[in-house]
Amino acid sequence: MPRKLAACRGYSANFAKITLICSTLLAGTAMAFTQAKADDINWRQFEGASIVWAYDIHPYADAVAAQLPEFEKLTGIKVTPELYPDDAYWNKLTIQLSTKSPSWDVVGTGIQPAWDLAPGQLLEPLDRYLNDPKLTAAGYDYKDFFPALRDALTWKVKEGQIEPGSGQVWAIPHGFENIQLFYRKDILHKYGVKVPTTPPEMSAACEKLKAADPAITPLGVRGVRFWSSIHTAAISIARSYGVHDFVVKDGKLDTGLDSPESIAFHKDYVDMIKKCAAPSFANDNWYQVVDGINSGRTAMAIDSNMFGFWNDVAGKPASGKIAFAPPLHAPNSKNFESNIWIWSLAMNAASQKKGAAWLFIQWATSKRVELNGAVAGKLVNSPRASTWSDKAWLEYAAKPEFNNFVDTFKTVQDRAQLAFTARVGFAEAMNGWAVAMQKMVNGADVKATLADLASEIRSSM
């Protein structure tokens, strides 16, 4: 009996121990589950809604569009992407928002166009959504976005003008670009051309390339009479000459485009374009730049770095043939400068489905969608620090076909910054600059054209 009792006690002790362990495990699991539930939001709170997401025809859009079924399954929200060619998109965006049309809920934008859109209350400030725990998952981690990008998309509207640095969040970044020189290794190697570092060096390299093969366009750059042709090569190189779009003179904002530095820059740049760019320069947008470098009709290009990356992806005709370098700089300057462009998602203030629109913005800019897009070779420059520390992305980007992409990105990113002055009226001034550039390339006197441009900008300030 005592043995039986002892055995019974032993079983009881074991049973109690197992029960305790199981209970602890169960409680832990339940707590973890409850915690996870608390961290997340109800993704199906706008189930049945249907929203329209408008964007440029762009691989960044493709990266998000490829993952859309996952979002629709998660939320029960139907997303219709409306994608337009670059020029058409920006014009349509302005018209849709200025007419307060609710037909677009989420739009793609950059910081510069958003400067013109926000003061007219055409974009919805996003702080309210970001700070609402019912609408934003704790795991979203807004602070994971690079601080410079977050700051660039945060500003105050004061007396109709932009005060950057603090205020409201107007858009969420989902991809960014810095401006680089990328080139066809095979073509430069074939003709013994060194990678140029200044506009005069580029002009000389172009003459050499043209002499060797007249069918080659030595340099691909945008030239359309729209601000998009200024924000890449022109502004990046201009900054290394000491050119500023706007300067403060006697406490007042004034244009710096007729300064001696600007005249020096334009003389070199115009000469370079005449010697290097395609005859269709005035009609060339980024589509032509990418097509040129991809097909090998163009030897070099100065534009957003991912244009080189996309064409290096395995299976593309130019895979492994495109290498990267910092953008050109002034002959008397030691450093290059590189402008940044932040592709962002913003909400139409006239949207009637703002909750569903926010869930889409949140999902499209989440860590997972960013990383998936990056390793698919499309969302190349992720704005999230977590992507850049993720082994999967780093291993992918370090593949031999991408040549020196990662190293050049890091070198350029150290000096890359927003090269424009934050102000309402960005589009008008920069469109004027693009038209003036075309005039100078077509033979107009540089100094006189810049004086006219400056006077035109001053009259609109």
Add this chain to the structure above:
Amino acid sequence: MDIRGSDGIVTLQPSASQLASPKDKAVRSAEERRLDWWSIAAIAPAIIVLLGFLFLFFYGVFQSLTDLRFGRPLVHFIGLNNYAALIKTGDFWNSIRATLVYAGSAVLAEAVFGLALAKLFATEVFLARVMRPVILLPLVLPPMSVALMWTTMMDPQSGIMNYLLSLAGINRFAWISDPNTAMFSLVLIDVWTYTPFFTLIIFAGLQGINEEVREAARVNGAKGWATFLHIELPLIAPYILIAAVFRLIESLNQFDIIFGTTQGGPGNSTSVLSVRAYITAFQNLAFARGAALMVVNWMIVLIGTFAMVKLWRFVRQRVS
């Protein structure tokens, strides 16, 4: 003074009033009132549509007198300041010149080619029979598609136009990429697209000429060219002019073809008023100045149309 007409009215009116009784008068007046309401109801939609158009037009004119632009919360009435600022700039006068050159050259060339094609279609030669259905194709294409198609074809490096020229031993042409050739290229696109319109109208005019008139000319010894110049051309002149009125209005307002190819460039070489107005309003976000440019464009269209209609009336009177 039309004495016969006056006579008729004077004699009939008193007779009718003498025959009508006071009761009839009341019934008729009640009927008239009813009829008035019906009439008003019948024309109401037209009046509403007209008022809507007028309101939008005058609202546009009003906008051109303000400083309306994006990002400016308050809108002020500034009178004619936008117009004063515009006429001080060389770019504005360049746009006026570009608008007139584009519309004038395109309409003139289309009239000439349209006449030639219509004359060809009026014959029974094999080429005419083949071309009659084909010629209409450009007219049914959306202008923006036409613009994109020609932009590709006119690419100085890879476009088919330069390839075709090279077959004839002609050197590379810059087409829309050079300010010296861009306007010519745009007029070429317009001519390709809208010549069929002239052809159709003039062909209808030629079909309407009585064969006896031609026969009489032939009997009097007129040869083919003389018959065309002295008989047919004066008779179809009103048709040419009415087609020209429609095309002039469209060409002075042309936007799609120009924006879709050059966007007004290179430089400002093809920056016609409609394109400049659009860019000013929707790219530069200066709505009021864009509206002012549209009002100027409208005035040019109005003056051009009046002149053409006067000419058409004059020619029609002479023909009849």
